[in-house]
Amino acid sequence: MAQGGVVLDKDQFNCSICLDVLKHPVTIPCGHSYCSDCIQNYWDQDDFLGIFVCPQCRQSFSPRPVLARNTMLADVVEKFKKTGLYDAPVPTENRCLAEADDVECDVCTGRKNRAVKSCLVCLASYCDVHLQPHYDSAAFKKHKLVSASKGLQETICPQHDKLLEVYCRTDRRCICYLCLTDEHKGHDTVLAEAEIQNMLVTTHYPSHSI
Known part of the structure; x- marks a missing residue:
């Protein structure tokens, strides 16, 4: 117009x-x-x-x-x-309805589509259609998308409502950044992703004496 x-x-x-x-x-x-x-x-x-x-x-x-x-x-x-x-x-040819074991799109109303991605920032899962703003809008540029998951709440700190992005080696559990300034201050910590990669390397290539 x-x-x-x-x-x-x-x-x-x-x-x-x-x-x-x-x-x-x-x-x-x-x-x-x-x-x-x-x-x-x-x-x-x-x-x-x-x-x-x-x-x-x-x-x-x-x-x-x-x-x-x-x-x-x-x-x-x-x-x-x-x-x-x-x-x-509005095109509907790609509509893919969620089945019993599928992760449902959190935005769809009525009969929900199957979610293809989950956002660790939004704490929501999206079908192909409702995921599009994450690709098109600059507002979502720093959001982290993962394969659709039903356990999103497990990635959030119950105390601070922040993403569990840090692994505390002292207490052997994942924590958020705010935990670093609280009960985990001074502990041996690394990024959770780095710890996962380290564990994978250790598993595949265990150290041994010659």
């Missing part, structure tokens, strides 16, 4: 959670906008933590922000809906 020299694209009005055109758009304190139901449902999953993050930039908020309708954005979306771009068909 081009009006007054401004070119608008359908993706500009998409919610990054449901990937559809915004419905009842709300804007959270960091400036990103979502469908009211989408962000409410997304935050409902973290209600027990008391910390609520933006799905795009990962800025955290506590207490839970009170959401108000973004009237200006809602008006723009309504005008956009009257254009031909809004009615463009």
Whole structure:
């Protein structure tokens, strides 16, 4: 759509959670906008933590922000809906529904697609469609994707709600960076990935005397 020299694209009005055109758009304190139901449902999953993050930039908020309708954005979306771009068909040929033993996409509503990747930063699993923003948006550039996993919570420190990226050799367990300044201060620690690689090398090439 081009009006007054401004070119608008359908993706500009998409919610990054449901990937559809915004419905009842709300804007959270960091400036990103979502469908009211989408962000409410997304935050409902973290209600027990008391910390609520933006799905795009990962800025955290506590207490839970009170959401108000973004009237200006809602008006723009309504005008956009009257254009031909809004009615463009959405491809469904690659839809792959999750079976009993599959990891389900955390973003899909209704019958869920099979997740192909899990994000260790978002602590969520995504199907091919909902994973796309992680590849397209600079906001997700530093997020770490792994094969779809059901045990994402096991990679998070229960005390600090941070990723377990450090291995404490003194206590022989994985910890987060905040643990280093607390009960593990002064301990023998390495990056968890480095310790895993070291264990793999030791397993395959054990040391021996000649």
